[in-house]
Amino acid sequence: MDEAARRRVPSQGGAFAYGGMVGRKMTPCEARPHLCDWEFPPRFPALLPDAVHVWCAALDPLPDCVRQYAELLSSDELARAARLRSMEHRRRFVVAHGVLRQILARYVEGDPLQLGFRSGPQGKPRLVGSTGDHRLSFNLSHCTEIALVAVAQARELGVDVERLRSIDRADAIAERYLCPAEQETLRATTEDAKAKLFLTYWTRKEALLKATGDGLSMPLDRLDVSGVSDALPRLLTIPDGSGVMRLLAIMDLKPAAGYAGALAVEGYGWQPACWRWKH
Numbered sequence: 001m002d003e004a005a006r007r008r009v010p011s012q013g014g015a016f017a018y019g020g021m022v023g024r025k026m027t028p029c030e031a032r033p034h035l036c037d038w039e040f041p042p043r044f045p046a047l048l049p050d051a052v053h054v055w056c057a058a059l060d061p062l063p064d065c066v067r068q069y070a071e072l073l074s075s076d077e078l079a080r081a082a083r084l085r086s087m088e089h090r091r092r093f094v095v096a097h098g099v100l101r102q103i104l105a106r107y108v109e110g111d112p113l114q115l116g117f118r119s120g121p122q123g124k125p126r127l128v129g130s131t132g133d134h135r136l137s138f139n140l141s142h143c144t145e146i147a148l149v150a151v152a153q154a155r156e157l158g159v160d161v162e163r164l165r166s167i168d169r170a171d172a173i174a175e176r177y178l179c180p181a182e183q184e185t186l187r188a189t190t191e192d193a194k195a196k197l198f199l200t201y202w203t204r205k206e207a208l209l210k211a212t213g214d215g216l217s218m219p220l221d222r223l224d225v226s227g228v229s230d231a232l233p234r235l236l237t238i239p240d241g242s243g244v245m246r247l248l249a250i251m252d253l254k255p256a257a258g259y260a261g262a263l264a265v266e267g268y269g270w271q272p273a274c275w276r277w278k279h
């Protein structure tokens with residue numbers, strides 16, 4: 001890629017310098033600017049050791065913007081995008097991964113093009129070269145029109161987002177993945193509210209799975225994720241893929257109307273902050 005192309009990166013709307021590249025001010029390029037309910041941060045926020053930042057990005061920006069994100073991706077990422085079945089899936093994958101690179105580059109004060117990723121045994125991606133007490137942990141989730149990127153310092157974390165929708169064979173899936181208490185609550189819920197409650201449990205379990213990265217050694221139908229309240233993250237001690245007990249806190253996220261999300265983070269006492277990404 002030539003230098004001119006490298007410089008055509010989307011900025012956060014101001015003149016930021018990172019890794020020798022200067023983002024330029026762009027015209028707004030979100031096709032649906034009010035999709036996400038979260039606020040834009042006043043400026044790019046610093047990540048304190050006990051903070052967890054969650055960014056929500058709309059995945060349907062205008063075409064120019066999509067092209068600029070594509071220029072940030074590695075050949076592997078572009079090849080993965082190319083294998084997706086529809087133009088819409090390809091575009092959203094490109095934007096999600098371009099935004100992820102932009103966000104992580106800001107925290108490490110690096111060049112989004114130069115970031116390297118390596119995957120753990122079950123595919124959890126981590127940043128190459130980010131180690132020790134200040135290592136940057138992140139997790140990505142994307143579903144139709146939005147992506148969430150969760151970031152913390154030296155804590156494992158997982159994030160999941162799902163579009164609220166009706167679920168085929170919900171009872172059979174619930175029997176397989178939900179614990180008896182969750183199934184009972186689901187049965188007592190009105191038909192209208194059932195799919196939302198099911199997807200709420202689902203996102204919490206996915207976020208926990210994604211936080212451990214290598215999966216849980218405990219079957220999901222023995223993991224009780226009911227009782228998470230809006231006010232406080234709920235603490236759970238669960239065995240990771242190798243049977244080591246991990247203390248994780250889980251909370252729900254409400255990034256946009258029509259979506260359910262959850263965040264699971266190692267340890268306790270961390271403070272969440274939710275931000276909307278500006279293309």
Ligand SMILES: CC(C)(COP(=O)(O)OP(=O)(O)OC[C@H]1O[C@@H](n2cnc3c(N)ncnc32)[C@H](O)[C@@H]1OP(=O)(O)O)[C@@H](O)C(=O)NCCC(=O)NCCS
Nearest residue numbers: 122123124125140141142160161177202205206210213220
């Ligand atoms: C890996 C997995 C967790 C991804 O979840 P998903 O809802 O399909 O997709 P999301 O958009 O939330 O997350 C995808 C991102 O997670 C990250 N990821 C991939 N593997 C991961 C892993 N093992 N752990 C954490 N994150 C992972 C990647 O960044 C990926 O993005 P990419 O595919 O664009 O590269 C999922 O495929 C899986 O195996 N889930 C377990 C299934 C299950 O039993 N669920 C029951 C819940 S009740």
